[in-house]
Amino acid sequence: MRLRNIGLLLGALAVVAVPVSGHAQTAVPAADIIDKLAAADDTTPDVDVAALKQQAADRVKAKADAQQVKRPLIAPQLTKLTQVRFDILFDPDSSLIRPGSYGMIGSLADALSDPKLQPYKFLIVDHTESGGRRDFNLALSQRRADSIRDVLVSAFKISGKRLVALGLGEEQLQDANKPAAPVNARAQIIAFGKPDVVEPKPAAPAAAAKKGAAPAKKKR
Numbered sequence: 001m002r003l004r005n006i007g008l009l010l011g012a013l014a015v016v017a018v019p020v021s022g023h024a025q026t027a028v029p030a031a032d033i034i035d036k037l038a039a040a041d042d043t044t045p046d047v048d049v050a051a052l053k054q055q056a057a058d059r060v061k062a063k064a065d066a067q068q069v070k071r072p073l074i075a076p077q078l079t080k081l082t083q084v085r086f087d088i089l090f091d092p093d094s095s096l097i098r099p100g101s102y103g104m105i106g107s108l109a110d111a112l113s114d115p116k117l118q119p120y121k122f123l124i125v126d127h128t129e130s131g132g133r134r135d136f137n138l139a140l141s142q143r144r145a146d147s148i149r150d151v152l153v154s155a156f157k158i159s160g161k162r163l164v165a166l167g168l169g170e171e172q173l174q175d176a177n178k179p180a181a182p183v184n185a186r187a188q189i190i191a192f193g194k195p196d197v198v199e200p201k202p203a204a205p206a207a208a209a210k211k212g213a214a215p216a217k218k219k220r
Helices: 001-015 030-037 049-060 075-080 101-114 134-154
Strands: 083-086 122-126 162-168 187-192
Touching: 001 122, 030 083, 030 101, 049 122, 049 134, 049 162, 101 134, 122 134, 134 162
Parallel strands: 122 162
Antiparallel strands: 083 187, 122 187
């Protein structure tokens, strides 16, 4: 709750500093986020984030799957991973997070700071509803995913090594039957396996550290 309260305070300060229209939203409780994400498998899933970004960019550039209704998911494997969906409000066509969403980011920070989730790293995936230019929506969603990650790292001190940001624009519609529906703009935090661990260097043998030490006497 401490980090969530910090988020609410940041949101209040933002309201004073930059008056922005928009309503406060109900944050997903940190306990619910912990319960869902803690059920993730220990094994790292086979997800190549760089390849997904390139694949999405290529599909948009080629104007493939131009039909909005029932457009196929570009990353169906993500739907099988342990995740929590949540809402973050942004200024229109911007990656600037609205003050009403800082409580939600605080809940995420509380959850990620819990010992049950400390060993894991996560994907923060942002989406947009369908409308306007697909290339703009793809770039916008990446900036928004980066923005969520940046706030978690800078304001809430979550290790950047645990968070990977991915924007998929309208290439992974969450309700393909209603491409323009607001549900398609929801974000996700997805359990993405354990963070990389640096192997400790082997300690030097104690005998080698003592130069000139007399050799041990052999037993007769």
